[in-house]
Amino acid sequence: MNNPHHLNPTSLKSRFTTRFLRALTKIRAQKPISSSSPTEIFRRYRRIKVAADKSMAYSVRSRRIWSRAMLWKLRSRSYRRQDPCSGRRSGKTNQAIMKKSSNENTTTRREDGVGFVEEADELRQLVPGGETMNLCNLLDETAHYIKCLTTQLFSPIGKG
Amino acid sequence: MNRALAETLTVLDRQRARVKWQQESCFSELSGVFSNQTSTHVHGFQGDLISDESVLDDLVMTRQVKPDPHLETSWPELGKVDMAGMGFGPCGYSNGPSFDMNYAISRTFSCPPAVAATIAKEATEVKGKESIVSENMGSAVARESSKKRKADKLHNLKVAADDDSKKTKACGEEGEESKITRPPNTNKSSTKQEPSADTSKENSKLTEVRREKISERMKYLQDLVPGCNKITGKAGMLDEIINYVQSLQRQVEFLSMKLAAVNPRLDFDIDNLFAKDVFPPCITNFPTVGISSEMANPSYLHFNPVQQVVACSGVEMGLNSPDIALRRTISAPESTILDASFLDTSCFTQIQPSPTWDVELQNVYNVAFEHGRSTTPFPSQPFAAAGSIEASHLKMEM
Secondary structure (H helix, E strand, O other): OOOOOOOOOOOHHHHHHHHHHHHHHHHHHHOOOOOOOHHHHHHHHHHHHHHHHHHHHHHHOOOOHHHHHHHHHHHHHHHHHHOHHHHHHHHHHHHHHHHHHHHHHHHOOOOOOOOOHHHHHHHHHHOOOHHHOOHHHHHHHHHHHHHHHHHHHOOOOOOO | OHHHHHHHHHHHHHHHHHHHHHHHHHHHHHHHHHHHOHHHHHHHHHHHOHHHHHHHHHHHOOOOOOHHHHHHOHHHHHHHHHHHHHHOOOOOOOOHHHHHHHHHHHOOOOOOHHHHHHHHHHHHHHOOOOHHHHHHHHHHHHHHHHHOOOHHHHHHHHHHHHHHHOOOOOOHHHHHHHHHHOOOOOOOOOOOOOOHHHHHHHHHHHHHHHHHHHHHHHHHHHHHOOOOOOOOOHHHHHHHHHHHHHHHHHHHHHHHHHHHHOOOOOOOOHHHHHHOOOOOOHHHHHHHHHHHHHHOOOOHHHHHHHHHHHHHHHHHHHHOHHHHHHHHHHHOHHHHHHHHHHHHHHHOOOOOOOOOHHHHHHHHHHHHHHHHHHHOOOOOHHHHHHHHHHHHHHHHHO
């Protein structure tokens, strides 16, 4: 039974697919889909979205800046949810950091000498973890991020 | 004050131990890292430890570093300590415990500026060639050390400096400045201070190198993003890329919504799943066509209005998401009639729009609208409006 389309089991696609499938089955096992109230569906949608992000980030591990940023975001969110006290603490420090970083970013415009500041900033908002990259790395990360997004979309889990 | 000093000493000990362990374990990796992708890794750990991204960011970028605000606030310096120290170690594998350590350490407010000096040296070694930055750091370090000098701190600094000085390449500036303030125990080479002419030359060289890298990457992105061959100029390219990333993200959101609403058969085994890859299921034809129609738009003049419409329809999707998901999935069976034309188009993002599918698209939208009205009590005005506007735009362009 040679399947000519059988992909390399260690490819990004297969890694993402297996992880995402696992997550999906877990989500479905928790709540049967018979409940079709919009709030239920919305809640499930959020969890599936998080699961997709998570499985993609875990498939890429820490090899990329955006995956690390995404993993950090996910982890901090889950920590905050688990322990509200620690969440408050980290929230405070996070706010202080974010405020400071936003101040500094606004005062010192990122001039790499190439001059695509507005578009680059917009791109930075799109790509997770992009605020910390210079244009060179940002383009690198964007390329890999696009590649992973298309993998997600064209994975065989009925997504494409 | 003494207690604070003791605290900082323990911090330094920990720091030293960590650095030593990291040196042993990762030194070869380090040398590889620093030769090729210095900025990537440093920035990578900034992505991780977003605690002080801005501070180290300022360090590493060729921007005007402001040493004075950094001087006043002590704990960002300490954050720098963590950044550089932790950054070279496990190279990003296990980040869980490191975060706690960082947060714990960063809460000790009394930061020895001398420690910051050490770590400043480490950090500047990363960007050894960017002499402007290191020069500024050198002056900052000198100012710091001249302002607050404690014998114990100096001693620790010496020891730490001995550890780290072996790695520092661009420690010349620091060595020069530190000679003024510290005893000459540091085994650094005393290089001359670089005059401003050299730095400007280096700066221009660096920007040139940067420009080359950036154009290289833009070319690669041009291959990735469909329909970018016609666009010349970096700004337009960047806009294209931004639109593409946005549309991909929205597509992912939409499809996960669809997964939430519909219950696909998850009992495939992987082989079957990958076999189906060649012929994607027809249910997804409709959404991918609907969204990729904007991407494959041949006339980019109309791109922005269509995109705005997509944006607002996306927002509305967020509001009425379950409703729309239901509507679209209900309309999916209707679209099976149109499979033949859609199968070609939906598999790929590079689409040659066939002359007939805009009409069919409008039909499908109308069908969806009808279904929406009949099945759900939700007001379908926004969705219908967006849908019809989209369809009419597409018609105009065809």
